[in-house]
Amino acid sequence: MLHIGIIGLGAIGQRLISQFKNHSEVEIVAVCDQLETLAKESANALGGIPFYTEPTSLIDHPLVDLVYVAIPPKYHHPIVMEVLYAKKHVLCEKPLANSLEEANEMAQTAKDVGVVHAMNFPLNYGQAAAKFAELINQQYIGKLRRIHLTMNFPEWPRTWQKNNWVGGREQGGFVLEVGVHFIQQILKLFGDIKNIRTRLELPDNPEECETGIIATAELTDGTPILIEGLSKLAGKEFIGFTAYGSEGVLSLENWGQLKGGKCSEEIKEISCENISSTNLIEELVKAVNGHEADLYTFEVGYKAQEVLEQLRKM
Ligand SMILES: NC(=O)c1ccc[n+]([C@@H]2O[C@H](COP(=O)([O-])OP(=O)(O)OC[C@H]3O[C@@H](n4cnc5c(N)ncnc54)[C@H](O)[C@@H]3O)[C@@H](O)[C@H]2O)c1
Structure with missing residues (x-):
């Protein structure tokens, strides 16, 4: 069983909760949102699991194997870096970061730490x-x-x-x-x-x-x-x-x-x-179990960021 912790319970966080719930080999064990009422409501809807308003508390939760980061882009870098330093697997929302420098540090660190790192690019699974x-x-x-x-x-x-x-x-x-x-x-x-x-x-x-x-x-x-x-x-x-x-x-x-x-x-x-077509959650389970998987890593996120930075040049 892959134990998931989710940080960010807004539009996409809720969408992935449904996908995680449909998969028999994963279990959501903790959730976090800076909005306490939202964190509490989501935790209750998941059977009364622990909830937090501070990402660090979720990352440090001993049961959490993989952290899904679904907060706005400018917070991806600091939170994902904490997950990587804790040596936990991570699924990050797109875009990877808010600058190329941040994206580079995340991709490099993920590679060095050796955990599973993936991005949610759903087109690949449609x-x-x-x-x-x-x-x-x-x-x-x-x-x-x-x-x-x-x-x-x-x-x-x-x-x-x-x-x-x-x-x-x-x-x-x-x-x-x-x-x-x-x-x-x-x-x-x-x-x-x-x-x-x-x-x-x-x-x-x-x-x-x-x-x-x-x-x-x-x-x-x-x-x-x-x-x-x-x-x-x-x-x-x-x-x-x-x-x-x-x-x-x-x-x-x-x-x-x-x-x-x-x-x-x-x-x-x-x-x-x-x-x-493949399925993101199934591919995450495979990767965490050491099998080859159809995932789009932080390296892919970095390459996309390179292009985005140039497209968004003011
Ligand atoms: N892959 C996709 O198809 C897809 C679709 C929509 C959004 N996204 C991405 O998902 C991310 C979230 O988007 P959204 O539309 O769900 O945003 P949202 O604003 O609806 O939800 C974000 C949630 O994160 C919480 N939050 C913000 N900062 C936090 C922090 N530091 N600690 C804890 N909680 C925090 C907010 O309270 C909010 O509930 C973005 O990166 C966005 O680009 C991806």
């Missing part, structure tokens, strides 16, 4: 993204010509993630919060990203995050990447991740919908029902 990767690897689109990421948010912060930081410039904004998932996919499927040029639309208030981005970059072979997005606009939220090739086009839309077509044909929805 059927549509798995099918997208499979079709790319099978040359469905032929030779890659262009990668295009669109992120449109009529409302930012989104209705399900209203908090006091995700609309702020210091650690929020959709480039960091949402873009990171697709940067990680580009790095995984297509390799390194170079020659990043970015233009952000920034509100006059220096506390508020970007409301737009147009950025270009290249893969190492020169294949162009276009990243663009806007918030506060009409219409519906739309996130499109598209690869254009010599023989066709493939798009992952709104996280879970796959569409594609061969050149000169209609673009159609592609079914992903029979695709087998």
Whole structure:
């Protein structure tokens, strides 16, 4: 049994609680949030397990084998470093940190300490993204010509993630919060990203995050990447991740919908029902038990951070 402690019980912390509860080989043994009422409520909902408001108390809990860190990005570094110094396994939310220096120290220390370190990049465990990767690897689109990421948010912060930081410039904004998932996919499927040029639309208030981005970059072979997005606009939220090739086009839309077509044909929805995908919690259990696992380590988080820092250059 893998004993989990959770720090941060907000939107994503609650989502992962449900996933941990569905897995027979893990048990949540303690929770922590700086909001005492939230910590207490969550602990009660989990059968009256211990709860804390101080991360250190949870990290030091002798039963905790793995700490899941689900607090806002600027607190990832200090808390994760404490977990690593305690030599406990760690699952950290994306983005890894709030600067490249922090991300580097976390990735280095995790490697040196030798614990399991992983990031929550859920696209890697979804059927549509798995099918997208499979079709790319099978040359469905032929030779890659262009990668295009669109992120449109009529409302930012989104209705399900209203908090006091995700609309702020210091650690929020959709480039960091949402873009990171697709940067990680580009790095995984297509390799390194170079020659990043970015233009952000920034509100006059220096506390508020970007409301737009147009950025270009290249893969190492020169294949162009276009990243663009806007918030506060009409219409519906739309996130499109598209690869254009010599023989066709493939798009992952709104996280879970796959569409594609061969050149000169209609673009159609592609079914992903029979695709087998892995599961983050199962992979964590495997890794902690010393088996090979499909995890995205702090090294992956660091590489994504490198690109994000350049995209978010003011
Ligand atoms: N992987 C994903 O798909 C995904 C989705 C949403 C959010 N996230 C990431 O998860 C993290 C949390 O996001 P969220 O939307 O749940 O935020 P949130 O603001 O809803 O929740 C964060 C919680 O952490 C608590 N907290 C903050 N600082 C703390 C501290 N020092 N000690 C203890 N508790 C503290 C807050 O009280 C709050 O309850 C962020 O890094 C975000 O980018 C990831």
